[in-house]
Amino acid sequence: MTIRLNGEPFEIAGPVTISALLAELKIDSRIVAVEHNVVVVKRLQYDTTMIGEGDVIEIVRFVGGG
Amino acid sequence: MTIRLNGEPFEIAGPVTISALLAELKIDSRIVAVEHNVVVVKRLQYDTTMIGEGDVIEIVRFVGGG
Amino acid sequence: MTIRLNGEPFEIAGPVTISALLAELKIDSRIVAVEHNVVVVKRLQYDTTMIGEGDVIEIVRFVGGG
């Protein structure tokens, strides 16, 4: 299926959980946060939150800022 | 009857029109404006606007300001 | 003879008066001043002040300044 990941189209066999997506992307979940369709997802819900066709996902981290 | 005129209680035989009130007060209507219960009254309506018991009237003019 | 005129060597048949020098140079004496060996010369003395070999002459006028 196709989702929108960090502003870009992204192909992934799905539906999948957020945990699975992070694993697929090899991202350490402890240093990021995830937004699913404009709603922040608590870490505890990564295993249970299903991502479906056309969903909008943002994965963010801390970077240098002022 | 008693109305509230410029913030003070005011006794007048009424009901009366705004024109009558201004006449009673000897105020030249051309240099003032009148508010009746928090609504400004157009000059043309002075003769037809009735003031009743407990109404709130403000009569204002221009003074020095910055 | 050779004199020093406005900082440059200058050849002139001499000795001559300041008046003669100004005439030779076609300079209107009314808009300039003359210094002869570091001493200012009054206009009245132009006819009587003789310039000799090696003398130092400065001829100045007004220019734009602040």
Add this chain to the structure above:
Amino acid sequence: MTIRLNGEPFEIAGPVTISALLAELKIDSRIVAVEHNVVVVKRLQYDTTMIGEGDVIEIVRFVGGG
């Protein structure tokens, strides 16, 4: 005899040396300097410098300043 000491007339049996004057005044010579008739006196010369009638003596020390 009378001398002028720090701006005031001062009576002392004299002539005397600067050392004697300081002793008379009970002043610790190590923390002051002495001027004799507008000339500073080196410490080594305190024993040999004679003060005479009408001489002008200044005795100074360090005080708070900026």
Add this chain to the structure above:
Amino acid sequence: MTSDPLVIAGRAFNSRLVVGTGKYPSHAVMAEAHRASGADMVTVAVRRVNLTDKSKESLIDFIDRERIFILPNTAGCYTAEDAIRTARLGREVGLSNWVKLEVIGDEQTLFPDNVALLEATRVLVSEGFIVLPYTNDDPVICRKLEEAGAAAVMPLGAPIGSGLGIQNPNNIRIIKDQARVPVIVDAGVGTASDAAIAMELGVDGVLMNTAIALAGDPVAMARAMKLAVEAGRLAYRAGRIPMRPYASASSPLDGRITPVAAAAGGRSGV
């Protein structure tokens, strides 16, 4: 009419100086100061008729209405609603739909409540008012006011009556750079040079009351302000010289007489 008028909402004013009518020693002095200032727009406040003493001479009689346009203000209002009511009353008195809109947010500074000011601007614009809002030197709120339909924006230079002069010239310049409506510095001017500085920033006009009304000689200060506003405007248009930390000679370096030290024989004239 001057060749460089101040144009607001299609109306042209000869003078870029707008003055007030408050705090003068007398109405007569005010009238003379108005003449000296050259202003053709003055602000007035809207207040209750004094019912116990109506004998008091009327301010209006001392304003040359032939020459001077009257701009009612909403001074003293602390809510959008009261400012709107006051603006409507002012329109009825003056029969003009212009208003200097003030919604005060703080008694000590008399700084505006920009949230309420924006709301009041929207309402009054929708009712056909020509709104000139008094605000602070914030480019963002000035743009919002412009988008809300303000006919001009009037950022403050310093607190009303403080006489501190333009506290943040950089912000005023930025506001002018961004604005598509006239920018009038309102409040804070203390003396003539303050008015010149404001105009040199490129703004379209200056509004003041206390600096003139409470000056030792209000009439002389009014004339000083007239000249200062014109001077600042002219200087802005003329284009000033750049600043440099060191000097640049005004008189030519060439053609100086030979210094004595170097002069032949070094003869001295001293």
Add this chain to the structure above:
Amino acid sequence: MTSDPLVIAGRAFNSRLVVGTGKYPSHAVMAEAHRASGADMVTVAVRRVNLTDKSKESLIDFIDRERIFILPNTAGCYTAEDAIRTARLGREVGLSNWVKLEVIGDEQTLFPDNVALLEATRVLVSEGFIVLPYTNDDPVICRKLEEAGAAAVMPLGAPIGSGLGIQNPNNIRIIKDQARVPVIVDAGVGTASDAAIAMELGVDGVLMNTAIALAGDPVAMARAMKLAVEAGRLAYRAGRIPMRPYASASSPLDGRITPVAAAAGGRSGV
């Protein structure tokens, strides 16, 4: 003649603005700028006649000598002796015994050599000159120059041609407080407000060249400076309002309409 003339050595000038004659785009522009400035005294430099090209039009022909008094300077002199020689030459050219005395002590800043300046002032005063020395903003040297017979003292506001404006207003004010001869701020002005600020300090006049001559539009800037000097002078004499950190209302607090929040029934007009 104005009711508030600048009087130096018994001679009265209508304008408190003194301008230069250097660095203009052309003699014609200079003449127009002089008219716009209203100045009735201008400075000139003394330089060698160009022997190779005497065709060059004469500066003097572009100065309205009917109206304008010519003040020769000693710009470019680095010793008392050369300044004295130049002053004497200037007197012979101009047939006037006035001189703007400059003895420069540093090429980068063109700041005065006050020791040599003092010496030159004494000599020239003894020769009957009316000496107007250009100095820095030092009250002590200004007093020494006054005691040496200077007809006025001319402290700088900032380096010549720098356009930085009055760098040390406190010193300029102190100089004016102490002086018994006219004080003219000479050099440093960059734009109109600088001239107004100088005059608001109480000084008697301002002298400038670069700020006008090198402005984008010298004629417009000349007029701006005329107005700014008049504005600053008027404001100084009128007496400005005091500065305060907080606000002071311009419109009366009494007589405001009852706020809606408090109004009977709280009916809303919005």
Add this chain to the structure above:
Amino acid sequence: MTSDPLVIAGRAFNSRLVVGTGKYPSHAVMAEAHRASGADMVTVAVRRVNLTDKSKESLIDFIDRERIFILPNTAGCYTAEDAIRTARLGREVGLSNWVKLEVIGDEQTLFPDNVALLEATRVLVSEGFIVLPYTNDDPVICRKLEEAGAAAVMPLGAPIGSGLGIQNPNNIRIIKDQARVPVIVDAGVGTASDAAIAMELGVDGVLMNTAIALAGDPVAMARAMKLAVEAGRLAYRAGRIPMRPYASASSPLDGRITPVAAAAGGRSGV
């Protein structure tokens, strides 16, 4: 812990200097600058993970989390909604409910949109966030933010990264006088004296990024800022001397030796 900590929302910080993590030459230099600054709170931004290059070293590894509290910001957000979303994401990353709230209203100045900022503050406070809003130097909006539940107010001294220093000290002082929550000057500092000036106005802290990160030597400047903030704080608490236009001698007038002019016989020692 210092005897004079900065306390926000019940949390005490040793340092009144808050620094950023952006624009440093390298993470290593940043870490060293953080040490030199003495800061125990630093700001970070929230941005997308780079999916194409995840090799990039992590910022967090270069922040001493033992000693330093991390304050996520909402930089780059132009609406209340995006700022709220970014704050929520930052909370998930950092597992802290503090946020430096920015809602930008203009790209050129990066000045805040105070209307949206107020809205976002209300929402985030209701969600249990400790909100530190970046705003401008407007006492009225600062009070509204405080009333909306902000844990501190952070007025700007000048545009972010401008290095202009405190443009309106009077407003900053007024904001501090009125506030019942800590006041932190955020943005505008260019060099050490700017930080000292801010603290001398009485504010509780200073937040900066560019002045350190882009200095020629960020580590040295970080230490300079640490000292300047401490100096300004100490000076504010110590109580400065009043300003006076004239001098006041530091050395006693009494006890000076008799001047030679007056000395008996006037014998000279020179």
Add this chain to the structure above:
Amino acid sequence: MTSDPLVIAGRAFNSRLVVGTGKYPSHAVMAEAHRASGADMVTVAVRRVNLTDKSKESLIDFIDRERIFILPNTAGCYTAEDAIRTARLGREVGLSNWVKLEVIGDEQTLFPDNVALLEATRVLVSEGFIVLPYTNDDPVICRKLEEAGAAAVMPLGAPIGSGLGIQNPNNIRIIKDQARVPVIVDAGVGTASDAAIAMELGVDGVLMNTAIALAGDPVAMARAMKLAVEAGRLAYRAGRIPMRPYASASSPLDGRITPVAAAAGGRSGV
């Protein structure tokens, strides 16, 4: 010894802050303030012994001579001759040939008489003194003093005890640019930021008395001045960021989350 000492006439000082010994509430407070200031050079005045009351405790007993170098001044002298006499007396008391040379030219401002100062400098240098002259912010007189053999030049920032801060930073910077001996700003500092500003101009040190001695808490202010001088020095050496009128973002523009307005479906998280 610090890696960045202040070196005058071959002698190295750890601190770039020089403080005075006058006007303190007590000798004990002075001693504590000296410690807090970190200064290793202090100025003292030379005055007559009190013959009627010799009991008075001695200033010297409260100066840590192990750590602190004593610099006698010639404060209060109005002629070269009296300054020279006082310098010679100071040398005999202190057995050091250093002197802070003051020749005052005006009682109100305590500004120097630079003509007499130059003369006194020449005489004392010829007698082997290390002369540190107090002068005004005039690059020309500073160069003359340097040429006369001064070991450092000490221009004033503002009148002694005025607390006005550096009145003419441009002149101070120029003096430093031109000097080949150390430049110490002497007098005028009012609070910590003034000292930082002076050091940021690049000068080698700052000398002050009143700002510390008459502060509400002299010891706290002494420490503030120590930190401010270090901060200003570090900032000067680190290299500050340039000033710009507009903003420059501290957080990256890339990688921001998609704004809701643009987000797919525009679902709202608010």
